[in-house]
Amino acid sequence: MTARDTILRSIQENLRAAERLAGPGPGPGSGGDDLISRLYREAAPRTPADRLALFEHNLRDYEAGVAYASPNTIAEAVACSLAARSLTRIAIPGGLPAEWLPSGFLFEPADDCDPTALETFQGVLTACTLAIAETGTIVLQSAPGQGPRRLSLVPDYHLCVVFDRQIVDTVPEAFVRLAASATLPTTFISGPSATSDIEMTRVRGVHGPRTLEIILAKS
Amino acid sequence: MTEPRSADFPHAAREVLQDSQLRRNVAHATDVIRNKRDRVVAECSSWQDLRDAGSAIRQHVLRHLDQYLLQFESACTQAGGQVHWAADAADANRILLDLLVRHNAREIVKIKSMTTEEIGLNRSLAAHGIAAVETDLAELIIQLGRDQPSHIVVPALHKNRRQIRDLFQREMHLDSLGDTAEDLTAAARQYLRQKFFSASVAVSGANFLIAETGSVVIVESEGNGRMCLTLPRVLVSIAGIEKVIPRYRDLDVFLQTLPRSATGERMNPYNSIWTGVHSGDGPQEFHVILLDNGRSRILRDPEAQQTLKCIRCGACQNVCPVYRQTGGHAYRSVYAGPIGAILTPQLHRLQEGASLPYASSLCGACYEVCPVKIDIPEVLIHLRGQVVRKQQATLTGKLGAWNLGMQLAAQIFVSGDRLALAETLGRLGQRPFVRSSGFIERLPFMFSGWTRFRDLAPLPAESFREWWAKRSTTP
Ligand code: SF4
Numbered sequence: 001m002t003a004r005d006t007i008l009r010s011i012q013e014n015l016r017a018a019e020r021l022a023g024p025g026p027g028p029g030s031g032g033d034d035l036i037s038r039l040y041r042e043a044a045p046r047t048p049a050d051r052l053a054l055f056e057h058n059l060r061d062y063e064a065g066v067a068y069a070s071p072n073t074i075a076e077a078v079a080c081s082l083a084a085r086s087l088t089r090i091a092i093p094g095g096l097p098a099e100w101l102p103s104g105f106l107f108e109p110a111d112d113c114d115p116t117a118l119e120t121f122q123g124v125l126t127a128c129t130l131a132i133a134e135t136g137t138i139v140l141q142s143a144p145g146q147g148p149r150r151l152s153l154v155p156d157y158h159l160c161v162v163f164d165r166q167i168v169d170t171v172p173e174a175f176v177r178l179a180a181s182a183t184l185p186t187t188f189i190s191g192p193s194a195t196s197d198i199e200m201t202r203v204r205g206v207h208g209p210r211t212l213e214i215i216l217a218k219s
Numbered sequence: 220m221t222e223p224r225s226a227d228f229p230h231a232a233r234e235v236l237q238d239s240q241l242r243r244n245v246a247h248a249t250d251v252i253r254n255k256r257d258r259v260v261a262e263c264s265s266w267q268d269l270r271d272a273g274s275a276i277r278q279h280v281l282r283h284l285d286q287y288l289l290q291f292e293s294a295c296t297q298a299g300g301q302v303h304w305a306a307d308a309a310d311a312n313r314i315l316l317d318l319l320v321r322h323n324a325r326e327i328v329k330i331k332s333m334t335t336e337e338i339g340l341n342r343s344l345a346a347h348g349i350a351a352v353e354t355d356l357a358e359l360i361i362q363l364g365r366d367q368p369s370h371i372v373v374p375a376l377h378k379n380r381r382q383i384r385d386l387f388q389r390e391m392h393l394d395s396l397g398d399t400a401e402d403l404t405a406a407a408r409q410y411l412r413q414k415f416f417s418a419s420v421a422v423s424g425a426n427f428l429i430a431e432t433g434s435v436v437i438v439e440s441e442g443n444g445r446m447c448l449t450l451p452r453v454l455v456s457i458a459g460i461e462k463v464i465p466r467y468r469d470l471d472v473f474l475q476t477l478p479r480s481a482t483g484e485r486m487n488p489y490n491s492i493w494t495g496v497h498s499g500d501g502p503q504e505f506h507v508i509l510l511d512n513g514r515s516r517i518l519r520d521p522e523a524q525q526t527l528k529c530i531r532c533g534a535c536q537n538v539c540p541v542y543r544q545t546g547g548h549a550y551r552s553v554y555a556g557p558i559g560a561i562l563t564p565q566l567h568r569l570q571e572g573a574s575l576p577y578a579s580s581l582c583g584a585c586y587e588v589c590p591v592k593i594d595i596p597e598v599l600i601h602l603r604g605q606v607v608r609k610q611q612a613t614l615t616g617k618l619g620a621w622n623l624g625m626q627l628a629a630q631i632f633v634s635g636d637r638l639a640l641a642e643t644l645g646r647l648g649q650r651p652f653v654r655s656s657g658f659i660e661r662l663p664f665m666f667s668g669w670t671r672f673r674d675l676a677p678l679p680a681e682s683f684r685e686w687w688a689k690r691s692t693t694p
Binding site for chain 1: 264279282284298306356373404407434443445450484490518521
């Protein structure tokens, strides 16, 4: 008998034994899921302005930088953020809108770069799939404009453009929107990486980008 | 937990309680995390509803565990993953070793996980000349110092900055190194980067497996997880069979409750969700090892089964008055604190950890905070009953002082007359032990444990029942 058979049989036998002792539970097809109470709040009645304000507050709370732009001035905001840190050579994913890229900087498509090559960049610019206001989270997937996961991981600086229509209030709302692309590699990012392992002192940026900045494009 | 654990909890606790520095650090760490947790939980208006939903989902999974595992296997396989089944720790280690030998790996990178500790993976690999590099900062500190973790969320809290500086400088061969938390973190970043870039295989645990999509979920803070999950060519995730959840959307519950409960954050810095292999992004070979190792047997007990709902957040440890005094070392088990006190003895069929169900005051704080509503006090009492019945089954247990004493107590408490008689005898018997302070400072034999750290008030000259009887006859 394979380990697979052993385990499955053991689960079935032990569940049956428990049932004999305690009475049967609801079956799977018999509306089992309806018995899972989902009384928790799935949405929040916030105005767009409140939602944006909350998102910004939570981003800053987790030490991410925030800048504002309108959909037509993204390139200017990008230039501003990069210039403030004197960054010039920036990795970009395939499919990133060309109009986001200001002149005077070196933007190089880097989807195919290996980690060593990625490390030579001073930063990375990406879009995102969506953002969650209540947790200050951006969600990235392996998709055009966002690139493979290593792209937003290896360079030390991550600049991400978020449109206000991409922001949802709650985590449950995010999962409704993500359902269609659930099987793409997905990363939830909430502030730069952090540790409190040494004497409970919070240090920002252990392995991921040490700096995370968000450009909020408000229509 | 493959090595024998000789010391039981009371003995081990006595040892660690001598270390006042460790006790201070544990108390501080648990306070900090607790306060953060309370703050972000208070922000969450439907916290109790989330606990109900989390509990219901996990309970539902356990009732249909075989079906959800099969569903996960088929979805993961379809997405290009390879699913293996391991009945016990030896099985899991062998499967992993075979994979590593096939890939000729001498060194692997690893994300901390309770499951890999449970099966003693590092030791098993070392025995075959393969080094497993821990990549969580605290685990790295522990590993380089050949040390033991002292807390689940902050395992290296017993080390101060200067000790870590000396350790890093020596083990990483650095000429000079500052001793701020920033300096030390930067040194670890540099040291591990080379490992991440060169390793061909990574090993991880899993926070959740999603049956519907075949996806695996890892929740982390430092980014070492993302490095391990995306850079090496081969990834092996080892997960307990109870880790599966039915659907993708069920994650919305746990991604609200787990980060808040574990580290007191609205969301931890990084969550990774991936499904099989994805061309051009991440490992091109992906294995999942589904580990039983005593779990399926726990399903047999309708009362204790709920133990398997656990999502390993550690919240019960931070509120436990016993854990806050002793820290993790005293449990002599991979799983410490209230969850360890119920999980460890069950995984080992009470062969190990039989003293752990007693390492609790039954105050109920663990149940209050548990995001999946495991009634830990109920399970503790249930397991104490099992421990006692097991002892009673042996002759020495049956004739032991505890059993006889308890049997006697049971005989006394059935009638008021017997109780009154026992009280009279007790008042006579205690006389030689009552000191001039009016307290009993030392008791003999099996009672000595009670007076080792505290004095005992003697039985009063008049019992409540006697007083009551007198009072109700006087008009
Ligand atoms: S038992 Fe403890 S570790 Fe497990 S989910 Fe409950 S609080 Fe968290």
